[in-house]
Amino acid sequence: xxxxxxxxxxxxxxxxxxxxxxxxxxxxxxxxxxxxxxxxxxxxxxxxxxxxxxxxxxxxxxxxxxxxxxxxxxxxxxxxxxxxxxxxxxxxxxxxxxxxxxxxxxxxxxxxxxxxxxxxxxxxxxxxxxxxxxxxxxxxxxxxxxxxxxxxxxxxxxxxxxxxxxxxxxxxxxxxxxxxxxxxxxxxxxxxxxxxxxxxxxxxxxxxxxxxxxxxxxxxxxxxxxxxxxxxxxxxxxxxxxxxxxxxxxxxxxxxxxxxxxxxxxxxxxxxxxxxxxxxxxxxxxxxxxxxxxxxxxx
Numbered sequence: 001x002x003x004x005x006x007x008x009x010x011x012x013x014x015x016x017x018x019x020x021x022x023x024x025x026x027x028x029x030x031x032x033x034x035x036x037x038x039x040x041x042x043x044x045x046x047x048x049x050x051x052x053x054x055x056x057x058x059x060x061x062x063x064x065x066x067x068x069x070x071x072x073x074x075x076x077x078x079x080x081x082x083x084x085x086x087x088x089x090x091x092x093x094x095x096x097x098x099x100x101x102x103x104x105x106x107x108x109x110x111x112x113x114x115x116x117x118x119x120x121x122x123x124x125x126x127x128x129x130x131x132x133x134x135x136x137x138x139x140x141x142x143x144x145x146x147x148x149x150x151x152x153x154x155x156x157x158x159x160x161x162x163x164x165x166x167x168x169x170x171x172x173x174x175x176x177x178x179x180x181x182x183x184x185x186x187x188x189x190x191x192x193x194x195x196x197x198x199x200x201x202x203x204x205x206x207x208x209x210x211x212x213x214x215x216x217x218x219x220x221x222x223x224x225x226x227x228x229x230x231x232x233x234x235x236x237x238x239x240x241x242x243x244x245x246x247x248x249x250x251x252x253x254x255x256x257x258x259x260x261x262x263x264x265x266x267x268x269x270x271x272x273x274x275x276x277x278x279x280x281x282x283x284x285x286x287x288x289x290x291x292x293x294x295x296x297x298x299x
Contacts, residue, residue: 004076006036007072008073010066012026013037014058018056019056047061049062089116090287091119092122093139093140093141094122094128094138094141095123095124095143096123096125098231099235104298117287125229126201139288140284141277146172146210146272147169147269148210148269157277157280162279162280164275167276169272169273171271173263174193174245174264175238175247177239177243177244190218190219191222193223193244194225195223196234197226198229198234199229208220208222212265222244238259
């Protein structure tokens, strides 16, 4: 059975490509590092490193092991971050990148900053939100999903022992930068659009390929220029006036000086549903209930 020392020494060696440099990171000797790695290889009955005169290199088996080790160490770090004095309440939430949610959380924090609370707030895509809530890393997650994908999304959550509480619906807009003149707004061709989008999410408006405007043209005709997971970068590049963005109407939290609505996609199926992902059949903590109530009040 492997032990945590072997795992930590292995990670240091894989990261540095050298027993001697790993020893410096671990505040030990090169011979001790070599001994621990050899014991790990014996326990696993495989060679993890190829030894060279100028250093070490992971074998194919070592590469696979390193992927598992990184996950183990990441989980250990998250476990350590959860350690708080028992007297303190905590709130852990994850959310789709959103200026609106960021503003909401800041307002909640300001309202409760005199309370004895700890927070963990994590931005992620849909699948990561599902994984984190399911594994109890977070109390709840906040996500948006296209109306025409809602049934598939709810089935996806059901299979993961989760549930989705819709909180509000909103339109999906094409936003343009502030430099566009009023006469240009509403007058465009899909094929002429240059987009900045967040990384595509199969259930959200960032997966814009299924969006169709009134004359039948699809948003897929637009050119994808920038893809990012940063809401801040979206805002700043919209401000340049060179790019457009497809996203929800009421949940952007955007500064109107940075963007304006160019077009609203028609039809119920192309609306955006925003809601809360929770573990099915479980009751939220008092802190979780209070935060969810606060979010609902922001609508």
